[in-house]
Amino acid sequence: MLGTRGGWQALRRCASLPRAVRLRVSEALGARESGGEVKVQGWVRSVRSQKEVLFLHINDGSSLEHLQVVADPSLENRDLTFGSAVEVQGKLVKSPHRRQNMELQAETIRVVGPCDTWTFPLKLKERHPLEYVRQFPHLRCRSNTLASLLRIRSEATAAIHSFFQDNGYVHIHTPIITSNDCEGAGELFHIEVSSLLSGPLTQFFNVPAFLTVSGQLHLEVMAGAFTHVFTFGPTFRAENSQSRRHLAEFYMVEAELSFTESLQDIMQVMEDLFKTATSTVLSKCPRDVELFHKYIAPAQKDRLEQILKHKFVTISYNEAVEILKQASQTFTFKPEWGCDLQTEHEKYLVKYCGEVPVFVINYPYDLKPFYMRDNEDGPQHTVAAVDLLVPGVGELCGGSLREERLPLLESRLQRLGITDTYQWYLDLRKYGSVPHGGFGMGFERYLQYILGVDNIKDVIPFPRFSHSCLL
Template identity: 40%
Template structure:
């Protein structure tokens, strides 16, 4: 059979067939996919199926005779088919197809009831698709987003690996708050333990009087052995009841507070908001590392820019200053943009055609332009001047963080270019950022791009243990919880820097979509955690 097979399946990818074009006519192939459109022709004796297998945006047409299968079972949208057939040239009247499959054998069919299928033929809003996450990737838009997401993930690993970074896995469960914002999901088994205890106490019944019954007859050795086992269990239950009788129902309390020593990890723990702090332990030995994984924030926000679960790319570099950090961030963003242009252009053309006409031009601009560098102080001056002529919703003054409208003004109006803003006031940035010599600002930077504003946030990390402790105390953080982090500064400290890129924000920038819930497979936000 012709063609490179799909992984460990015998089917040939549709993208491979379409790439071969006329040169593969006459070859026999196996194809598996899902029917996008189906219709019957020639008085019901033949069916034309437009099938897509997810390997590319384009579908291929299958021609099936009624002698092979019941055609009404094949034509409904969503039906899965696995077939074998010969590649043929379409008739000259068919301008849509460059090659077709004349099916000779039906291997497997997964039928669909058209009356019940949640994703009927036709165009659907992205909001509607969010309500059927198990099927939305069967649409052209969401499959294109999935391939673009895959390409950006591949580009991420390619970029950092080629620059000598080690990929590390930081924990999802943590006892530290990297951002110091307090908006974290707590991880606990105390509620489960309390419910379990109540059920066990209710269901525990006194042991049956089997001993006296056993003595009344001549027991066998097997009966005696079974009775001894039952006695042991009864003794254990009695002991547990004795211990539990001392406990109060509900969550354990000590000195008026929840007693986390009784929790699973014997201390308060959370889902991570960032892998940075743990990555710093690795960078102090490996030199350059990056982590790429899910992070969580319990922020009750319903905006189009926020998720409760999102993915972050977070590199850390030893012996690196803020200048090095900015150069790395710029190179990384440019690399991703060029990667999409080189490897995912068909999907990008689809997104540009359906959603954002400027999507491809925006990628080309970012990939080719040098990023503008401007200090936070100068950016505020520029925005204050701009505010004299145009109305900003959010206040512009020194000491206030830039809002999305400010970021987009700088990138889309003032410079028409990506912008890196550096040296922010220390009061609005995290405790771990290095304090500058002016003692007012920190060596922090944000990479701003058109459409989404902030794409990357990073800094040179504070390497002085004394200053780090002072910053933690200013933020009301427990020094005891962060002693291990301060240790990194006490023993063999070096200048080091890093940044975090919001992966879904990069996808918004690339695809041109407006809602962050449409660029992640299973969006989690307040009130919704489907599947």
Template identity: 40%
Template structure:
């Protein structure tokens, strides 16, 4: 039995993927596993296209029609043994002459994804457990994987240390209040019991039975897992700043969570954030160079190394191929304008509502259109930005920060110099739980700067994805949490 287990483990770990077979072309006996992407049955022969998700390419399998079982259906899981031979057909260099086809698991009818049909992304999104078999989802997930690699590659090549910041935190970095608070299941049951009892009392004219008192709020307090409110993180920034007090270049690439009520094409409740913090930076332009270089590094590698998947995705999702735009963008310097200049441009060249101390998405998209590409808007009013941003030396009513705006999406990234004066921080921050953050300024910390970039928004922009929900394997938004 042990030998059987070892043999199976060795076989599965050394079996070539379809991508490897197509690249290496090891002619002769072979075995593949995958899913049926298409089938064309003739009188004597049947032609199958089999894919395993390792590549945008499938491999053609030829077998006698007499060996086709009833369970060999679209998207069924199969194991095929046979001989890899040179192909005489155009568009493929090799194919498999099958000797045996095992249907590991067939698809029950009715099956929602049928061959040779186009399905809109909002339809595919309804089937999270099978959508990775579609060309659009599979190609986008491979592109997402490569972009993840490119982000990490940029930071590692430039001397950053990768920090795993916590998902659970007592900090609300942005102070916006759109956070998920952590509660145990036991605590939730007590809350529900209290609510139900109070509702029953409110709906009744009967006096409360003193021998059968309702659950007390003290029960709820005693069941808290933590001694103070704890939330799912909205940002790893403050933790990065803590680590940056000793390691001068750090970054994190972690999930973040926001309890936004909006159900738009641009918002997710769970998303991934690229964040970096750098010590001893005093010039905002240096930080903007880092953001621009990271963005272009990812974009340039996409068009150089992921051409086939970009083509597959644009065709299967029926959207415009973005490669030409990216090629032009990476060779063009991003525009940089002050908030005041942005306000004047909008006032003088658009019919949009007047800008107050913040920009709407319409304002952001107009600036990208007017300046014909990505644009940094820097030096914003202090009233519109979080407490930790450093005041501008030339005007204390402004903070030394910048948002990167990109076409079709709007805000992609935001960064700033961090306030280094403990007294100024204490004046702007009224949260006692952040006293440790302020006190770092008295513990030998260096001046720092940092930024955060939404990974899904980066994907949406570079790949021209219509809905941000399609940029992540399992999307989460208000009232939507499949699987």
């Protein structure tokens, strides 16, 4: 190529260009002044060639909007197609169109990576259903919907960290590999050594080890030295479920508060976290959220705005069961005191309370794990537990006061036959224990709710669920 006359001319033209300032698409779109040499890199979202001018729209993931590139038709080549990766150098100028502030007048366009448009599964100007792009986990981030989702995930993650740090919490990295089953449900992924060189099959850690289902117990350790701690990381449940609310790998936000004797304190943090993080996401990602509220869940915007203005509703488990028993609706699972609330029950309770988030508190003692604080309330025998139910999703958060009284905790562990396993947990109650409590919030369910997405598999980059682990 350089041996030809045209090649040498192109080389001289590139060499004569001044050093360009590299801009992201979002920065170029937000620029207020024209002029100056800039370089923008990204992927082509559309190509339109006319006799006098060539139009490109490119995007680099920093914004839902595309940057319009205006160029001489002579810069077009066969590799400049939808989906190709390009580097464009030129000058930013005011756009004559009302929908955009700036556009880029190209002086050079370099195709960094061509795209085979015949086999590329995402097609130009098509709005692909979420179910369709889910088939292509290696490519679906190129679609507008998933790109918006990932920007929202990023902002929501930052907002959650900011909420806790602004309120004096210490961030703890709890382990992913653990010997504890925090939930007691037995839905654990067992870790085994797979190396052929490991010799006779032995336990790597000398004890059975699992992928964590929760960081709560480790946070309780830390709550013996810090009054407020939180963690935010991956958790794993080996649930053989294909439902739209369950994943085998998901992210959990968990917090633990020392020196608290009130379940209301825990509930207030849950509500404040939800409202603060949601308000931040709505203010920082307005166009991305609008895409979901316009095309995925048209009424969700108004519902969210109303929820952010009002207190969440609180009812007891007893009240919940009575509401369900008196319902005109027929349930698949008959509501009875002492039985866990099913998804259909949770949806009905939210609807009954006006389609707003609902705290259900004080569950039966036998329904909940060993660490929840005994209310010592007579024949009914409940624990100071709380679940936060939200419309369309059901349970979003679960929390409780923890049992800090050593005799009561010892008695319960003995009845369950797990005293030896949790001797370290009893030690925490011997050495400066204080009343404390905490909660966990499923991050994907949170996103599912605020965006109005029907299936939880569409709010995580690489969904893991029963019989599916693509990539």
